[in-house]
Amino acid sequence: MVEELKILTGYCGRYNYASVKEYVSLGGYQGLKKALAMKPEDVINEVIVSNLMGRGGAAYPTGEKWDMISRIDNDPKYIVCNADEGEPGTFKDKKLIYNDPMKIIEGMTIAAYAISSKKGYIYIRGEYREGYYRLKEAIRSAKAAGYLGVSILGTTLDFDIEVVSGAGAYVCGENSALCESIEGKSGRPRLKPPYIKNVGIYGQPTLVNNVETFSCIPYIIEKGGKNYASIGTESSAGTKLVSVSGNVKNPGVFEIPFGVTLREIVYGLAGGVEDGNVLKFVQMGGASGACFTDSDLDTPLDYKALRSKRISIGSGAIVVADQTNCAVDYALMTMEFFLHESCGKCTPCREGNAQLCRILKNLVLGTANEKQVRHLENISQLMMKASSCGLGKAAPTAVLTLYSNFKEEFLEHVEGYCRTGSCNISRKKAVV
Ligand SMILES: Cc1cc2nc3c(=O)[nH]c(=O)nc-3n(C[C@H](O)[C@H](O)[C@H](O)COP(=O)(O)O)c2cc1C
Numbered sequence: 001m002v003e004e005l006k007i008l009t010g011y012c013g014r015y016n017y018a019s020v021k022e023y024v025s026l027g028g029y030q031g032l033k034k035a036l037a038m039k040p041e042d043v044i045n046e047v048i049v050s051n052l053m054g055r056g057g058a059a060y061p062t063g064e065k066w067d068m069i070s071r072i073d074n075d076p077k078y079i080v081c082n083a084d085e086g087e088p089g090t091f092k093d094k095k096l097i098y099n100d101p102m103k104i105i106e107g108m109t110i111a112a113y114a115i116s117s118k119k120g121y122i123y124i125r126g127e128y129r130e131g132y133y134r135l136k137e138a139i140r141s142a143k144a145a146g147y148l149g150v151s152i153l154g155t156t157l158d159f160d161i162e163v164v165s166g167a168g169a170y171v172c173g174e175n176s177a178l179c180e181s182i183e184g185k186s187g188r189p190r191l192k193p194p195y196i197k198n199v200g201i202y203g204q205p206t207l208v209n210n211v212e213t214f215s216c217i218p219y220i221i222e223k224g225g226k227n228y229a230s231i232g233t234e235s236s237a238g239t240k241l242v243s244v245s246g247n248v249k250n251p252g253v254f255e256i257p258f259g260v261t262l263r264e265i266v267y268g269l270a271g272g273v274e275d276g277n278v279l280k281f282v283q284m285g286g287a288s289g290a291c292f293t294d295s296d297l298d299t300p301l302d303y304k305a306l307r308s309k310r311i312s313i314g315s316g317a318i319v320v321a322d323q324t325n326c327a328v329d330y331a332l333m334t335m336e337f338f339l340h341e342s343c344g345k346c347t348p349c350r351e352g353n354a355q356l357c358r359i360l361k362n363l364v365l366g367t368a369n370e371k372q373v374r375h376l377e378n379i380s381q382l383m384m385k386a387s388s389c390g391l392g393k394a395a396p397t398a399v400l401t402l403y404s405n406f407k408e409e410f411l412e413h414v415e416g417y418c419r420t421g422s423c424n425i426s427r428k429k430a431v432v
């Protein structure tokens with residue numbers, strides 16, 4: 001039976017979130033103390049050696065990102081902790097924000113020292129109201145204890161953090177839209193280049209990392225990058241938080257070392273589907289992630305291994321569907337989300353989402369024809385190629401992968417039949 005490895009979540013719930021004293025008594029702030037005695041470039045080197053990949057979805061090497069920004073000779077530089085967590089099925093950052101906010105603050109402060117920044121923001125999902133207040137309180141306590149503010153721990157480092165509440169738009173999690181939103185503008189993605197590492201908040205260099213990414217930093221600095229890299233697999237270092245939900249007996253957030261198989265996560269930690277039910281598909285990485293069947297469940301949680309199967313770990317969300325779920329209805333639900341969340345700035349995303357929704361809606365109403373079903377693929381391909389930001393590029397992934405795995409089921413809907421009996425077509429039939 002696979003077990004969790006809690007190097008990131010080990011303090012969760014074990015201290016009062018606003019108590020620096022309790023955090024320190026557990027071993028907190030050792031990473032920052034060690035970092036402040038090192039040269040900034042050596043801190044960055046430890047992060048490079050750790051092989052930490054960003055946990056926000058794109059899996060960009062964190063050390064490389066810090067290194068590039070540290071070399072930009074333009075002040076001020078800003079740091080943003082992306083706590084927007086808008087990806088459906090994802091609730092792992094919430095665990096860290098609510099239960100171990102000091103670690104996020106510590107990670108950001110180490111980053112500030114490494115890249116030479118005096119100002120940080122935590123951009124938090126609007127719905128995490130309690131988290132917003134907890135972060136503010138934790139920041140106040142850290143400041144009062146000399147771990148934030150002017151001359152941190154008696155050194156020349158000055159760094160402060162402001163908490164900004166998001167207003168409920170999924171696209172604001174995209175790093176350039178997030179910068180716009182922090183500036184007080186409408187949260188729409190910018191055209192790139194320039195990239196936000198050069199031109200971010202108020203036109204200044206900006207480092208954006210996810211909550212989980214920053215939370216990994218204190219351990220990496222305290223124990224060393226080599227130690228961190230020795231956990232997990234060769235291509236995927238450390239542990240990963242996964243949020244498992246859907247048709248499983250034991251949903252929740254689990255911290256596991258990379259290398260554990262998806263089957264061990266779904267059946268071991270999350271307890272598998274209810275007795276008598278059969279797993280139909282799993283969606284990984286949130287609404288923008290691929291849907292795959294039981295045959296891929298023996299793949300290890302590993303960036304490279306999953307990429308070879310065209311699966312992205314994304315935010316670490318794992319949503320499980322059993323035989324009672326209609327693949328077409330699930331695709332429709334996903335596309336309705338993206339239609340609602342598209343900012344409308346570029347045509348392929350704005351129109352593509354609407355067209356995919358229309359076809360899928362016709363399918364569950366029993367009014368679609370085979371030609372329209374074939375268009376699902378053409379429209380999706382075009383969106384992936386021509387959309388301006390990651391939202392439009394990734395939006396059709398669920399439709400494409402569900403269509404590829406359950407083509408027969410899609411075509412049955414053209415005939416007016418749903419094998420699960422759970423979508424609108426069945427309700428319509430029942431009424432007739
Ligand atoms: C539409 C969209 C939504 C995103 N939402 C989030 C989010 O909620 N949280 C997050 O950390 N990253 C999100 N990202 C990824 C960020 O743009 C960015 O890559 C990430 O915050 C960088 O941090 P990392 O390097 O630590 O992963 C989103 C990207 C896109 C395209």
Ligand code: SF4
Pocket residue numbers: 171189341342343344345346347349350387388389390391392393
């Ligand atoms: S892809 Fe969608 S969300 Fe992104 S800029 Fe274009 S319309 Fe906006």
